[in-house]
Amino acid sequence: MPYQLAVNGRTHRIDEDGQTPLLWVLRDTLRLTGTKYGCGIAQCGACTIHVDGQPMRSCSLSLETAAGSQIVTIEAVEGPEAAAVRAAWVKRDVPQCGFCQSGQIMSAVALLRSNGAPTDDDIDRAMSGNICRCATYNRIRAAIHDAAQSSTSQAKTA
Structure with missing residues (x-):
């Protein structure tokens, strides 16, 4: 069928x-x-x-x-949160091997769409199902905070 x-x-x-x-x-x-x-x-x-x-x-x-x-999918995710996450990922040099990054980015974008100012606990909960074999969790968390601030500033200027 x-x-x-x-x-x-x-x-x-x-x-x-x-x-x-x-x-x-x-x-x-x-x-x-x-x-x-x-x-x-x-x-x-x-x-x-x-x-x-x-x-x-x-x-x-x-x-x-x-x-x-x-x-x-990662190939087409867009919007202010996606742009902010991508920029923050580059700024924080998040990927090491990069294998998990499309899933990490998709989860981070979904988080920021539902919560524009996540705490560390919010981030840890939302990202807990995403495993990074290179253990870049601290950079991921910092990048999500950066993306949240960037998304908030973009919304204020729009």
């Missing part, structure tokens, strides 16, 4: 088994390789995407379940 999948503002007709993990549809069928495979059991966060505006693990979400939702 073909599924209609809305990804990054485009609708795709996907002729795959409905139980196929969305991660593999994104990477193998749609060739959106920014979303990474880490653990396959929704524990590491490398495969985080936005589904109807919420961060979700694409490795544990089936094509059938995702059909009908609005999906955004």
Whole structure:
């Protein structure tokens, strides 16, 4: 049965088994390789995407379940929070190996969209499902604080 999948503002007709993990549809069928495979059991966060505006693990979400939702991947995440997060990531030199970073960024953007002034505890809670093998957690937290301040300043000048 073909599924209609809305990804990054485009609708795709996907002729795959409905139980196929969305991660593999994104990477193998749609060739959106920014979303990474880490653990396959929704524990590491490398495969985080936005589904109807919420961060979700694409490795544990089936094509059938995702059909009908609005999906955004790292390739198309945008808006003031996304711009602020990207700038802060560069400023703080967050990535070391970079493998987990697309998932980290997607989670950080979702956090800032729901909480424009997160505390350390808010950040730790929101990011707790994202594992960084290089342990750049302090830089990630600092970058999220920077991004929050930048997003707030942009909103005041707009």
